Amino acid sequence: MQPILKEIDSLKNKLRNLRPLNTAELQRLRDEFVIETTYNSNAIEGNTLTLRETALILQEGITIAEKPLRDHLDVIGFKDAFYYIIDLASHNAPLTEQTIKTIHSLVLMNDRENRGTYRNVPVRILGAKHTPPQPYLVQPSIEQLMQHYEKWKQTLHIIEAVALLHLEFESIHPFIDGNGRTGRLLLNFELIKNGLLPVDIKFTDRRKYYECFDAYHTHSKDPGELISLIAEYEKAELNHYIQIIK
Template sequence: MYISVEEACNKWNITRDALLELLNENKIFGAVLNNNNEYEIPMYAENPYELSNKNLLDIIDQKLKQLNKLRELCFSEKNRFLNDFSIENTFNSNAIEGSTLTLRETVLALQGITIDTKPLKYHLDAIGHKQAFDYILELVDNNEELTERRIKDIHFLVLANKRVDAGRYRNMQVSILGSEHKPTSPYLIESKMKQLLDEYKNSTENLIVKIAKFHLDFESIHPFIDGNGRTGRLLLNLELMKNGFPPIDIKYTNRTKYYQCFDDYHITNSPSSMVDLIANYLIIQLNYQIDIRNQETSN
């Protein structure tokens, strides 16, 4: 959901010139250029002037407290939100990995309709991701601990187009296209995954920092031959939802910024870029959740 520059100016009570300057300086998270070369801004993005001198993690804490004071969504409302979210998330997560299905084509593929101009692989990728998302919802409902077995189960569902490799750690060295980082050697994957899960479980850091670091380290290990990115983003949402946060949808249009988070981590060993990315997406989602619950209350 996006709004125009004019709508954002009215919402935040700032001039068009001031807003365009912020956009040119890349200070409005999630803003994109449409096909007409005009900026579109996430409807629930935070006023950039209000963000400038504040800690994003503090803002998230405040908004989560605000959200928790409002009534919970009823069963049908929650299901509708999660179903709509999972479809768009399936589209974006697969698009980041190269799928050419549009959002509309993703909907059709999930309904069992074949788009004859698109490869079968992309249809199976859509179905597999949606099934994996539904599975993590079960894990959230049961507050299941994150384990290697559950990570492999999620990957098994994600890799619907390549069952021979699904749910199994890779046994060959791989490289990541466009990255200088070398993933973990195959014979070290199992021990590295055990270490990763132990460190995550025992960490006393802020939850968002913990989850960001886990995501960075998981993708750095790159334990599977394929499907690491999709699996990793599902794990990210699994841990967010288990801890009372809404899921986030890392957009295909933000993929360059997302990739840069990994490059920054491999250079600096600091998860700060990924923390900021996740935090900004969370603020948008929390604003959305607060808005829809306030609307229902007023009605």
């Protein structure tokens, strides 16, 4: 186990033993996080809204002039999907195919025809070191991934397991659009269920993030780079919460 994962376990226990935040404090922090992660996750996928514009849409319901309707819907859909995974995690709901499809349906609210539906056409990810499976292999690939993930959780640290889940999910690329946002939400869903904090992969780190996938497919499926990236984000979030409570 990487030293940082042991440090995260220690920080997780430290946070658990501190005075819990009251409902209003927790909601304020969560709302701030949702705005930032909505901005970053959508920006990684090409959304043109700024962080400030994202906040105005989510907090004030303001429409940003000259910005596409799709960009607005992406923001609202991602926010709804994030609160959906929070609710699921609070009930310790299992990760299932239906969960994945429901999250995707919220994320892709602007595309009624394709939301929550596996793709029916082959796809290529430009610049990627990997070609996703043919459409007829998508569902069995997802089913196999769910089985593998259950085994990974039994033998690996949860951050190692979710890193593999994310890398393999994006490799399958099960939907015609919205795979990245859905995959990052699934990652956070599993972190929250396991007593950790959600992480916000920054738009400014997108190159480093994409390089994690290239490294995985060129280095014999070694998830080390993504494990390190997620772990650094998790460590920062835990320290942030601990400092606030103190």
